[in-house]
Amino acid sequence: MAVAQPLEYLSQEQIDKFYRDGYLIIPGFLSHDQTNSLLLRAKELLDEFTPEDHPLTKFTTSDEDHIGDNYFLNSGDKIRYFLDEDAVDSSGKLTRDKAKAVNKIGHALHELDPVYRNVTLENDRLKALARDLRFHHDPVALQSMVIFKQSQTGGAVPEHNDSTFLYTSPPSALGFWIALEKCTPTNGALSFLPGSHLTTPITKRFVRLPGGGTGFEQLATPPPPSSEISEKPSDNASEGNYVLEVCEPGDLVLIHGSVLHKSERNTSPHTRFAYTFHMIDSSPYVEYDEKNWLQPTNDMPFSRILDVPNLSTAVH
Ligand SMILES: O=C(O)CCC(=O)C(=O)O
Numbered sequence: 001m002a003v004a005q006p007l008e009y010l011s012q013e014q015i016d017k018f019y020r021d022g023y024l025i026i027p028g029f030l031s032h033d034q035t036n037s038l039l040l041r042a043k044e045l046l047d048e049f050t051p052e053d054h055p056l057t058k059f060t061t062s063d064e065d066h067i068g069d070n071y072f073l074n075s076g077d078k079i080r081y082f083l084d085e086d087a088v089d090s091s092g093k094l095t096r097d098k099a100k101a102v103n104k105i106g107h108a109l110h111e112l113d114p115v116y117r118n119v120t121l122e123n124d125r126l127k128a129l130a131r132d133l134r135f136h137h138d139p140v141a142l143q144s145m146v147i148f149k150q151s152q153t154g155g156a157v158p159e160h161n162d163s164t165f166l167y168t169s170p171p172s173a174l175g176f177w178i179a180l181e182k183c184t185p186t187n188g189a190l191s192f193l194p195g196s197h198l199t200t201p202i203t204k205r206f207v208r209l210p211g212g213g214t215g216f217e218q219l220a221t222p223p224p225p226s227s228e229i230s231e232k233p234s235d236n237a238s239e240g241n242y243v244l245e246v247c248e249p250g251d252l253v254l255i256h257g258s259v260l261h262k263s264e265r266n267t268s269p270h271t272r273f274a275y276t277f278h279m280i281d282s283s284p285y286v287e288y289d290e291k292n293w294l295q296p297t298n299d300m301p302f303s304r305i306l307d308v309p310n311l312s313t314a315v316h
Contacts, residue, residue, distance in 0.1 A: 008128035015133060022197035022259030025245055026129075029252035030178060034119055038275055039180045039249070041115040042146045046099040049081050056088045073208065073293055075107050076143065077300040082106065084155055100153060106145035110277050111300055116144060119178075120277055121303050126176075130279075130305050133254070135174050137283035140302035142166065143294055144277035146180075149188040154266035156188075161197070162278060163257035164216075167205035168288050172281040173257030179247045179274055186268040190253060190261055191244040197258035207291040214293050279305065 007015075010026075018024035030038070055071045071080060087094055087101035094101050110120035120126065120141060130139050143166070148154065163171035183189035193200075204216045242262070245253065255261060266272055280288060282302060296302045 005131065007132050009125060010129060010132040018133065018254055018256070021192070021194040022256040023192050023194070023245075023261070024254045025247060026252040026254065027248065028250050029125070030119060030250040032250065035178075035180055035250040037115050038119065038146075038178075039273060041113065042105075042148075042180065042273055042275075043099075045079070045105055045113075045146070046102055046148075049098055049102060051094055051098050051101070054081060054083075056083060056092050056094075069213070073214070076294045077108050077111070077297050079105060079109055079112055080107070084150070084153060086153070086155075096153065100150050102148050102150075103155070104145045104147045107143040107294065108300065109146065109275075110141055110144035111303065116146075116275065119275075120144060121305070127306060129254075136172060136279060136281035137285060138281060138308045139174070139279045139305040140282040141277055141279050141305060142296070142302045144275070147274045147276060149263070149266045149272035149274070151187070151266055151269050151271050154188055154272065156265045157263045159193075159260050159262040161200065161202065161258050161260055162255060163202045164204055165206045166257065166278055166280060166294070167202070167207075167292060168280050168286050170286065171202050171257050172286050174279045175253075175255030175257070175276060176278070177253040177255055177274055177276040179249055179251045179253075179272075181249055181271060181273050183245075183247045183272055183274075184268065184270070185244055185246065186266070187270045187272040188263045188266040189244055189246050189272070190263050191242040192255075193242055193260040196260040197256040200258060200260060202258060205291070206293065208293050217291070283308075 014024055014026070055069065072082070081102050082104045083094075083101050084103045087096060087103075089095050109116040111117065130136070162175050163173040166173040177190065181187075202219065204218050206214060207217045209215045247253065280286065280302075282288070282304065
C-alpha cells in the first residue's frame, strides 16, 4: 500500500479547496524581492522591444480571429512580443508608445530568461507545491508569459479554460498565474466560475491547421470533466456566478485547466502586470500530440519539474 507523503508547503485545506473550486489563491508565494525582480525584468523587456523589426503580430483569444502567423507559431522556444489588438493601425503603425502596446511576452521566458527561470524551474517551493498537489504524475513546464494589462487600454480576456489551448488527452493543463502588481476590480483582476472544472467538459481544442495558421477543432467525444472530487463549490459561489479575485503582488493563483475564468478590461490608471506559466502531465498516461501549436524541440524539450522515478520521461 502506498504511504502518504507528508505535506511540504500546502495545507490539506488548500488542496481540498483547489480541487473543489478549480483554483486557489496562495498569498505571498513569491517574496517581495522575487516579485520586484520579475517586475523590473518585465519593464526591461519592454524597453528592449524594437517595433521596427516586428511583424506587428496581434494576439487575440476570440474564436474568429486567431492570428497564427509564424511569429506566433515559432515562439515556443523564444522570447517574443505580442501586441494589443488596437495598438496597430491599418497601416501597421503603433497607435501608442511601444511599452503601452505590448499585450504579452512569451513563450520561453522560463527557459531563456534567468530571472524568470529562477522562479519557475529552479524554485524549491514550486517543486514542493507540485508534490503536495499531486495533480500530475510527471509535471513538465511547457510555456510562460508575462501578461501586461496596460492602464486604460489593456483589453479583456474572454471566458475560457486553459485545457482548450494546451490540450492533452486526458486534459492535464495546470496554470500558475502570479500577480506582479496589485490586482483590483478596475485594473483587470481575474475572475472564476468556481466548480466549473467539474461540470464543463473540454469541447474544442486550439490546433495548428494543416493549411497553416491556427484554429479550433471540435472534439468528437469531449472527455468527461475532471472528477477528482465530487464536493460542491464553496458557499460564496452560487452556480453561474463569477467570483472576482483581487490579489497582491507575489500572490500565486493556481488554475485547473478545466475551470472557466476571464478578466475584464483595465479601466484604471494602474497597470496590472502578471507572470504565468503552465504545466501538463508528461507521464505515459497522458498524450500530447502534434496538433498542438506548441511543440517541444530537441534543443528545448518541455522541462521536468520533479524527479519522478519509474515513469517514462517521453513527451508524446
Ligand atoms: O491575465 C489575464 O488577464 C488572463 C490570464 C488567463 O486567463 C490565463 O492565463 O489563462
